[in-house]
Amino acid sequence: MNHPPDHGSPAFFDIELKPHRSLGPRGFAILIAFVALLNLGAGMAFWLVGAWPVFAFCGLDVLLVYVAFKYSYRQQRAREFIRLDADALVVRRVDIQGREKVWRLQPYWLRVDCDAEDESAPLHLWSHGRALTLGAFLSPGERRRLAEGLQEALVRWRQPPGAGLRPLADA
Structure with missing residues (x-):
């Protein structure tokens, strides 16, 4: 069951993650x-x-x-869609059978956690004492870049209106 992406409000962050296969x-x-x-x-x-x-x-x-x-x-059919807009951070995960699970998180309370020193460290989003693991199939460098991008997007999201930082669609 695929849902079209919601483009009603501009995104601060919008990405599709998928496993990489080097052998075609x-x-x-x-x-x-x-x-x-x-x-x-x-x-x-x-x-x-x-x-x-x-x-x-x-x-x-x-x-x-x-x-x-x-x-x-x-x-390789597995996918993760991560979108941060004005209302929420939405994580949509599609497994290899096509089953879908969606998490809607309030960005104000989110904390991005990925240990840059530990190569095997997972990327977690923490909210209200609960963790959601993202990009488990990504390489350590890709997880760190994703964590940095999410952190930057959350900083932009938390800026008061008119502070000069805007959603990606307006930039």
Whole structure:
């Protein structure tokens, strides 16, 4: 269930996060072909020396590599949408099955937490003693940049009207 983004009020921050996959469809086909040929060669060698049951396991290897990559590509369907407008910070998360979960947070109380020193530190939004993890699939550098961008947007949001800082749409 996809909802169109709300563009009724200007955004202070608006981003779509998605997992990165460096191997495209063509690269995937080449990799599977290479793994299949390699396993076929190894399987044939075992077959010729009389160890024919090993041939089946070589085919199983190819199947397992294929299934693992397909699962990885399926995870790429996950998305997180983060939008800060005049009313709220809305986080919309879509999982790999297409199920959607939405959080509406009051920006005044939000605290962005991402330890710049710790490479494995998650990015959390804290509000009223509860934490929401964002961008778990991002690299550490991407999480830090996201945290910095969110923090800057919250500073702009908290500025009184006429203070010179405006939403992104007006800038």
